[in-house]
Amino acid sequence: MSTEHRFAGESAVNQEMKCLCVFVLDVSGSMRGEKIEALNQGIKDFYSEIQGGESVSEKLIDQLEVAVIQYDEEVQVLREPGLLDEEEQAPTLTERGSVTETVMALEEAISMVEARKAWYKETGQKYYRPWIVLMTDGEPYGQRASEADIAAISERVANDAAAKKYTMMGIGVGVNNDVMLKIKQMCGQAMPLQGTKFTEFFKWLSNSLSTVSKSKEGAKVDLREGMDDWLGSFEI
Secondary structure (H helix, E strand, O other): OOHHHHOOOOOOOOOOOEEEEEEEEEOOHHHOOHHHHHHHHHHHHHHHHHHHOOOOOHHHHHOEEEEEEEEOOOEEEEEOOOEOOOOOOOOOOOOOOOOOOHHHHHHHHHHHHHHHHHHHHHOOOOEOOOEEEEEEOOOOOOOOOOHHHHHHHHHHHHHHHHOOOOEEEEEEEOOOHHHHHHHHHHHOOEEEEOOOOHHHHHHHHHHHHHHHHOOOOOOOOOOOOOHHHOEOOOOO
């Protein structure tokens, strides 16, 4: 989708160097109950941390653009990319008992990132490499994606990662090794969440984004601190 249609007429709020983070969140039937409740709480805590947390850079609220996509058999954009308002409430995820169309969701996220990057350039804003964070607890192929679709998205993500177009993280929620391998195939990397430690994950993420936002463009940063609080084990 071109910026002419997606972000037409939008002006830059400021000229701080932007850091875009797109959340791609599975709300299929298997997320019902404790998982989606914990995920919703984690997102709320993430918002609160960015809006006034003591452990993140004060400038982060002027740099971090957040987008939220929920998906099951359909893909729904709950929040287009943009800075968080100081009093803004996090969107509430809801599940409808359907399947997991991860290919479609990733295509939407990548399209969004490319359009936003084009808009940054059009409005004279510098930016860090965007992040796409996928969180899913199910078989990632749904019913609409063919083997060719899966191969195509996997190849695209691999090529985009090599070109440093964005950073993709695939987070598996209570899944077995076979599903983790499928997530890794599509996202380039797969990390398991310990139980439902979404709040711990989003705490690490806000700190990591803060670290990135304070670094020089192109610098290598170590983001391992705090990962043990949420990262589970994964055997290949």
